[in-house]
Amino acid sequence: MLSVRKLHKTYEGGVQALADVSFDVPDGQFLAVIGLSGSGKSTLLRCINRLVEPTSGQVVWDGVEVTAASKEELRRIRRRIGMVFQHFNLVHRSSVLTNVLAGRLGYVTPAWSLINRFPKADLEKAYRQLARVGIADKANFRADELSGGQQQRVGVARALMQDPKMILADEPVASLDPVLAHSIMQYLEQINREDGVTVICSLHFLDLVHRYATRAIALNEGRMVYDGDPKGIDDVRFKEIYGQDAERVG
Amino acid sequence: MDKTPNGSAKRPRSPWRRFLRSLTVGASIVIAFVVYAYGFQVTQVDLEEAQSPRRQEQLVRILRALAHPDILTFPQAELVVEAPFYMPCPSIPLQMQEANPRGPYILLSPACTESGGRIRVDGFNFDAGTTASISLIPPSGVSLRLGQATADAAGDFSEMVQLPERSSDELQTIRAVVRQNTGTPRLSRTAIDTWDKIVETVFLAFLATTFGVLIAVPLSFMAARNLMKGVTGTIGGISLTFLSIIPGVWIGSTLARYAVAASEAVQTAPLLSLGLVGVSFAGAGIGARWALPPVELARPPLWKRLARAGALTLAALVGLFGLIFLSRFLEQTGDALAGVLGVVAFLGIFIGDLGEILSLLIVVIAVAATAGSLGSAAGRLGEAMHSRLKPAVARILDLILGAAAGAAVGLGFMAVIDWLYELGDPLIVYVAPAAIGASLGLILGVRYGRRDTIPVGLLIYNLSRTLLNVFRAIEPLIMVIVAVVWVGIGPFAGVIALSIHTVAALAKLYSEQVESILPGPLEAIAATGATRIQTIIYAVVPQVVPPYISFTMYRWDINVRFSTVIGFAGGGGIGFLLIQNINLLNYRAAAAQMLAIAIVVTILDYLSSYLREKFV
Numbered sequence: 002m003l004s005v006r007k008l009h010k011t012y013e014g015g016v017q018a019l020a021d022v023s024f025d026v027p028d029g030q031f032l033a034v035i036g037l038s039g040s041g042k043s044t045l046l047r048c049i050n051r052l053v054e055p056t057s058g059q060v061v062w063d064g065v066e067v068t069a070a071s072k073e074e075l076r077r078i079r080r081r082i083g084m085v086f087q088h089f090n091l092v093h094r095s096s097v098l099t100n101v102l103a104g105r106l107g108y109v110t111p112a113w114s115l116i117n118r119f120p121k122a123d124l125e126k127a128y129r130q131l132a133r134v135g136i137a138d139k140a141n142f143r144a145d146e147l148s149g150g151q152q153q154r155v156g157v158a159r160a161l162m163q164d165p166k167m168i169l170a171d172e173p174v175a176s177l178d179p180v181l182a183h184s185i186m187q188y189l190e191q192i193n194r195e196d197g198v199t200v201i202c203s204l205h206f207l208d209l210v211h212r213y214a215t216r217a218i219a220l221n222e223g224r225m226v227y228d229g230d231p232k233g234i235d236d237v238r239f240k241e242i243y244g245q246d247a248e249r250v251g
Numbered sequence: 252m253d254k255t256p257n258g259s260a261k262r263p264r265s266p267w268r269r270f271l272r273s274l275t276v277g278a279s280i281v282i283a284f285v286v287y288a289y290g291f292q293v294t295q296v297d298l299e300e301a302q303s304p305r306r307q308e309q310l311v312r313i314l315r316a317l318a319h320p321d322i323l324t325f326p327q328a329e330l331v332v333e334a335p336f337y338m339p340c341p342s343i344p345l346q347m348q349e350a351n352p353r354g355p356y357i358l359l360s361p362a363c364t365e366s367g368g369r370i371r372v373d374g375f376n377f378d379a380g381t382t383a384s385i386s387l388i389p390p391s392g393v394s395l396r397l398g399q400a401t402a403d404a405a406g407d408f409s410e411m412v413q414l415p416e417r418s419s420d421e422l423q424t425i426r427a428v429v430r431q432n433t434g435t436p437r438l439s440r441t442a443i444d445t446w447d448k449i450v451e452t453v454f455l456a457f458l459a460t461t462f463g464v465l466i467a468v469p470l471s472f473m474a475a476r477n478l479m480k481g482v483t484g485t486i487g488g489i490s491l492t493f494l495s496i497i498p499g500v501w502i503g504s505t506l507a508r509y510a511v512a513a514s515e516a517v518q519t520a521p522l523l524s525l526g527l528v529g530v531s532f533a534g535a536g537i538g539a540r541w542a543l544p545p546v547e548l549a550r551p552p553l554w555k556r557l558a559r560a561g562a563l564t565l566a567a568l569v570g571l572f573g574l575i576f577l578s579r580f581l582e583q584t585g586d587a588l589a590g591v592l593g594v595v596a597f598l599g600i601f602i603g604d605l606g607e608i609l610s611l612l613i614v615v616i617a618v619a620a621t622a623g624s625l626g627s628a629a630g631r632l633g634e635a636m637h638s639r640l641k642p643a644v645a646r647i648l649d650l651i652l653g654a655a656a657g658a659a660v661g662l663g664f665m666a667v668i669d670w671l672y673e674l675g676d677p678l679i680v681y682v683a684p685a686a687i688g689a690s691l692g693l694i695l696g697v698r699y700g701r702r703d704t705i706p707v708g709l710l711i712y713n714l715s716r717t718l719l720n721v722f723r724a725i726e727p728l729i730m731v732i733v734a735v736v737w738v739g740i741g742p743f744a745g746v747i748a749l750s751i752h753t754v755a756a757l758a759k760l761y762s763e764q765v766e767s768i769l770p771g772p773l774e775a776i777a778a779t780g781a782t783r784i785q786t787i788i789y790a791v792v793p794q795v796v797p798p799y800i801s802f803t804m805y806r807w808d809i810n811v812r813f814s815t816v817i818g819f820a821g822g823g824g825i826g827f828l829l830i831q832n833i834n835l836l837n838y839r840a841a842a843a844q845m846l847a848i849a850i851v852v853t854i855l856d857y858l859s860s861y862l863r864e865k866f867v
Contacts, residue, residue: 052774071634077550080780090771094793103789107780110543115788120545156775163779 002027003049003167003199008058010044010223018044019055020223026201028166031193033214033231034203037243041223042203046169049201050082051075062167080107083160083198085189087172089152093145097136097155100144101127104162123162130158134188150181157188168192170202174209182206186213207234316838320846324439325432332356332374332427336387337363339418351376355406357427366418373409374427377402381429385410388424389417397425441840444828449847452824455742456749456810463753464803470754471761472787474715477773478765482708482783486696487649488633489707490656495629497659499622507571507617511610514575521587524580531573538566560628567620574613581606650696657692658685715758722755727813731822742823749810749817757806764798765791797866804859811851 003026010019018041026032034042047053049060051067060067067078083104091100105123106114113119119127131137134154139147144155153173160168170189174182190213193200204210210217210231217234219227219242226242227234240247264272300306332355334348340363348358355376364370372385382401386394395417400410417423438446472478484492519527542562551559585603589596633652637645661684669680699705730748738744768791776790818826825844832840 050778052778071638073631073634076780076782078780079778082778084775084778086771086775088771090769090775092772092776092790092793093769094796095789099789103776103781104779105546106776106782106785106789108546110545111782111785112539112543113545114785118545123546159775159779 003060003062003201005045005049006059006061008045008048008060009056010041010048010053011056018223019048019220022058022220022223022225024218024225024228026199028199029193029197030199031190031213031215032199032201033210033217034201034220035205035207035210035217035227035234035242036203036220040220042220043171044223045220046084046171046201046203049169050079050084052084076107080163081166083163083165083168085153085156085160085168085170085173087175089149089156089176091144091152091155091159093143095144096140097131097142097144097147098124098127098140100155101130101140101158101162104159107163127158127162130161131155133161134158149177150184153177153181153185154188157185157192161192165198167199167201170200172203172205175205182209189213207239210234313838317842317845319839320842321439321441321837321839322843322846323436323442325436326434327430328433330355330429330431332383332429333388334359334425335362336423336425338368338414338423339363339365341420355427355429357425359425364414367414367416369411369413370425371409371411372397372400372425372427373407374400374402375407377406377408377429378431379404379406381431383408383427383429385412385425385427387414387417388426390419390421390423394426400427439843441832441843445825445840445843445847448825448828448844449851451742452811452814452818452826452848453851455745455814455822455824456807458746459749459753459810459814460803460807462746462750463757463806466750466754467757467761468799470715470719470758471765472791473711474719474758474762475765476709476712477768477770478787478791479708479712480706482706482711483704484630484707485634485637485649486653486699486705487636487645488630489705490649490652490692491629491633492626493656494652494659495625496622499625500618502625503618503621504614506568506621507614510568510571510617511575511613514572514579519576519579521580521583524576524583527576528573528580531569531576535566535570535573538562538569542566571613571617574609574616578606578609578613581609650693653692653696654689655692657688657690657695659688660692661685661688664688716762719755719759722751723759725752727752727817728820731817731820735821740821740823745814745817745822745824748822749813752813753806753810756809757802760802760806761795761799764795764802768794797863800866801859801863804855804862808852808855808859811855812848815848 004024005026006023008019008022009017011017022041022045034045036042044053048055049062049067051060051070055068058068062078062082065074065078067075070078092103099117102119102123105119105126109119109123128137128140131140134157136147136151136154136158139151139155144152147155153176156173168189173189174185177185186209189200189202192198202214204214214231216229217227217231218225219234219238221242221244227238234242334357335346336359348362350356350358355374358373358375360371360373374383377383379402382399384399385397387397388394395415397412397414398410400408402408542559582603583606585599585601585606588599588602590599592599636648640648662681665680665684668674674680695705727748730751731744734744734747738747772790772794773786776786781789814822814824815826815829818824818828819830821827825848829841829844832838832844
């Protein structure tokens with residue numbers, strides 16, 4: 002169970018990205034985070050694993066206070082939280098296999114990984130994860146030789162390598178076409194259903210939210226304006242979240 | 252930008268503005284005139300001197316010499332033709348001068364003259380276009396040059412020569428000497444010397460570049476803002492790290508010295524040395540494998556962690572002995588090989604040198620390893636202090652540690668100042684810096700609370716940047732003078748000077764590349780729970796390899812050109828030869844050396860662009 006309590010984040014320069022955000026996520030939930038660009042979705046996800054340091058508030062996960070963890074503890078927390086990014090964030094010049102193996106960096110002893118030595122079990126695991134997302138044949142390609150959809154699958158495989166209990170997906174399909182978007186979302190859904198991994202996913206399109214999420218929260222200028230069933234977002238709610246001038250596109 | 256380029260032209264301007272504008276233009280022209288006039292005066296532009304025939308003649312001579320690089324010579328055959336000559340005319344009648352239909356000959360008219368007179372020398376049957384130098388051989392045998400003449404198309408020449416006042420009753424001789432190029436051209440002595448020196452230069456630049464790169468790469472990460480910004484620590488952790496480095500250095504160097512002394516007690520044959528190297532490294536490897544399991548799922552209990560630390564220390568110690576024996580083995584085999592390798596004896600000498608370098612590095616390695624591991628262990632202890640101890644106790648410890656570390660920083664800083672300036676006053680050297688450092692540490696301790704973090708990364712970033720800027724500002728020419736004092740005149744001094752300058756220049760260029768990498772992969776790798784070093788290896792290094800290669804090649808090219816300059820100051824390489832020839836006014840030889848530099852720089856340029864294409 003993840004609980005976020007009274008989370009605030011003000012960036013240097015005074016931009017308030019999050020204001021008093023509190024919610025609980027039971028294990029195994031597929032939570033969608035929606036809102037306009039700049040409403041604080043990315044900041045919220047990054048505050049959960051402290052890629053962004055919150056200004057105040059608490060994040061507690063499985064009884065451990067993430068926001069109070071030391072560097073060493075934080076490393077141990079982060080390695081159970083997979084993360085998938087809008088721009089994939091692969092290391093372009095490294096091979097797909099190396100990118101996937103990077104998901105194990107939190108587990109392996111640093112000294113061995115520095116000379117690019119991974120245990121045999123990890124290598125096998127990497128091939129398994131690549132097979133799971135359907136790109137086993139691309140293992141030795143350079144990451145930037147892959148298409149966008151394939152790159153995001155590498156991103157998912159990297160997150161899976163972490164044996165995650167939770168996956169944070171920051172607009173994982175915003176850079177992909179609708180067909181690819183569904184295939185990536187289906188992988189996340191599968192991981193959520195079959196492995197019981199909690200997924201917190203920020204999304205732009207409401208139809209994706211309706212289709213995949215079991216719950217949705219909405220942010221508007223850093224404040225939570227909705228928390229509940231995705232189906233509950235009707236036209237009135239929609240205008241509350243996205244502003245009076247917004248029109249639905251999907 | 253939404254300015255249109257000609258938007259302002261459409262706006263009507265008032266006459267006053269137009270007047271002001273012309274006034275500004277006029278004033279600018281006047282100012283430019285004055286600036287250039289003054290510039291001409293201070294740089295002593297002298298057009299008259301430049302146009303004087305004497306200067307122009309010299310200029311033409313030098314330019315022609317430069318255009319004829321001294322690269323090829325021909326084997327020359329000397330053809331000597333002589334004619335008897337009297338000065339003054341003797342009382343006895345003169346012999347008839349003979350024509351020689353089969354070979355070249357000269358005729359003098361008249362065949363005798365009063366001292367200091369003029370005669371005509373006619374030459375026949377020479378090869379067309381050859382130049383004969385004409386000289387007088389008095390009875391003393393010391394030849395006096397009279398002039399030279401070039402044979403026409405028929406092989407004849409005719410030259411009036413002025414004789415010196417060398418009267419003698421005896422027979423004198425007028426001699427014409429023709430030098431002819433025969434056979435195939437060969438490389439001249441200058442060309443061979445230039446080749447030797449250009450090879451020396453290329454390798455000088457190569458060594459300086461590689462040594463520079465070895466140090467510049469780690470430095471560049473420290474001088475990259477985006478990597479260092481996130482490095483923070485609590486005051487206790489930082490202070491403990493810093494304080495533990497000093498004993499770490501001491502322990503490391505003592506350990507290395509004892510290990511070397513202990514190993515010296517055992518005399519080993521080369522093969523035994525090699526065996527010991529193998530045994531030690533294998534032992535160290537097994538120890539490290541046990542102490543560093545490939546995967547660690549849960550935090551092991553304290554006893555296990557302590558046992559592992561012990562095993563790792565032991566493995567490191569065994570590894571240290573391995574390094575000592577390796578250096579000894581290299582020195583032994585190097586010396587032995589140098590004796591039997593003959594032409595490639597330099598390979599054996601190099602192996603011996605490697606051994607010697609390694610034996611010098613052993614202390615450095617031991618110090619770095621001990622200080623590094625002690626420092627990181629102490630840092631962890633300092634960070635853990637807050638979660639284990641009561642806040643009040645931790646706070647007091649923070650202050651004490653901060654003050655102690657501050658005092659240590661002050662003392663260390665002052666030790667360097669004292670070494671440079673020989674102050675000698677204990678109050679200034681010990682008491683004052685310790686007191687000031689301790690109080691600054693205390694202030695920092697009070698200012699930053701227990702959870703607050705100090706941006707120590709930015710501190711390191713700024714320090715390394717400043718250091719790099721200072722070293723970059725020192726001309727290699729100055730560095731080479733210092734290096735020459737240290738290791739003597741020669742290319743090794745040049746290698747040292749250029750290495751230092753390369754470190755400073757490359758680390759800056761590299762760090763700017765690190766600062767411009769994509770932040771996404773960094774974030775992604777950090778999110779997997781990777782440590783900072785893992786993040787650098789997996790997210791930063793792959794991104795910076797192509798620019799690093801291209802900058803390194805560029806630096807090599809710069810170092811080749813620099814090495815011409817440092818040769819002027821005794822740093823070896825082709826510059827040494829070049830400055831010698833310029834001082835001797837031997838412009839043809841200097842031209843050969845300049846040509847060699849141009850060729851090498853061009854080749855390097857092509858090579859670097861080829862490599863860039865391959866790796867980018």
